[in-house]
Amino acid sequence: MAKAPSTVGASTYQRIKKDIIFGKLEPGSKLKLDTLKDRYAASLSTLRETLNRLASEGFVEAPEQRGFLVTPVSREDLIEIAELRVLLECYALELSVRNGDTDWEGNLVAAHHKLHLTEQQLLRGDESEKETWKRYDWEFHQAMISACNSRNLLSAHSLIYDKYLRYQMLVLTYRGAEAVQEHKDMFDAALARDARKAKSLLEAHIRNGLEHTLNAM
Amino acid sequence: MAKAPSTVGASTYQRIKKDIIFGKLEPGSKLKLDTLKDRYAASLSTLRETLNRLASEGFVEAPEQRGFLVTPVSREDLIEIAELRVLLECYALELSVRNGDTDWEGNLVAAHHKLHLTEQQLLRGDESEKETWKRYDWEFHQAMISACNSRNLLSAHSLIYDKYLRYQMLVLTYRGAEAVQEHKDMFDAALARDARKAKSLLEAHIRNGLEHTLNAM
């Protein structure tokens, strides 16, 4: 996976981003530079570089002359993000299903297999693997759209996905058997090269997840 | 418009971004920190913050341990960006046309008027106002989608639009009377609340612009 980055900057970037997404840095909380300095063992300049980066991605806000804070959450924001995810991911999926070659199929089969196994564990009540599950979920969705042939689209999607993920981690409840079935159906439709069906399943999948998250908020 | 920013950081950010979009910093060229220091009269730390930000937006690349360079251009990249612009802007337009209130209409009328006047000048051969024209073009498209009710969507669009703009400025040729008519038609359709028609006009507008830019490259 994400191998250890060689530079301090890249490493603190990943760590802070992860801490925001997984809720260890609370939405709306102030990011005091001196505190972060200790917590992430990086110099002031490096931290400022990192935070600027996160600010431009939208995980952090940087009101002028007032330092940094973790971007707050809200229902409206979540809804916007989910809708944007539907738009981007469905579009990418359509392209991908049309363009995907044998390698794409192979990766997809592998990704779904790993996801499915982990989901079975979760269904059996083994909650210890939630973070692993999230990673496989990401890899599965990533694999589905990876053949869309547009770096720009993939990077826009990746950003939105991470923002969506933060809300999911916030409520930290598992949707269970329905989600498993949805993944399976999408997977089958994609392999069958039924772009239209795959898209509508994906759209429903995201909307159901949104509903679930909104209720849990 | 964009008022003078109060901090050094914000100001150099804007200046460098503008210089990239308008081609004063050539695609693919190395951004040596010492050189930039003189050119933008900012300290090393401030510059690194700025460049990190631009890197995360995609205007600059930052290969590890090797400094920064202006993101190169390519036909494929342009095509990806244009397609993404179609996707985002058409979607935003549909929402906007459905949601727009009287204020929205007012702004739109004003924006189109200004754009139209400038386009007339350009048609008459007065090429001195190209940068102004580009600004009004931006403001017009912005006004069209401004009622979409999604900050996330607007900011994603704004990023893509700027990238698209860089390619337009690169070839620096004016498409002329057709574009004027396209703007007019879109404007009329939007005011008539004909979302479907507005969308298909916008899609054609962007695709025509893409064609034109590709030919000029």
Added chain:
DNA sequence: TTTCGCAATAATATCTGATATTTTTTGTTA
């Protein structure tokens, strides 16, 4: 008690300069 204004305190933004590492260049040798 609430509000207003000001001093004291804390935090930022920005710059300079130093150091260890890494890249790039250059020059030499096989």
Added chain:
DNA sequence: TAACAAAAAATATCAGATATTATTGCGAAA
């Protein structure tokens, strides 16, 4: 000409200083 080592240039990172701006707390006024 290819390969490689030494020299030069650039980068990433840090620490510390300063001016500016935000925040806080407290006493005076309403």
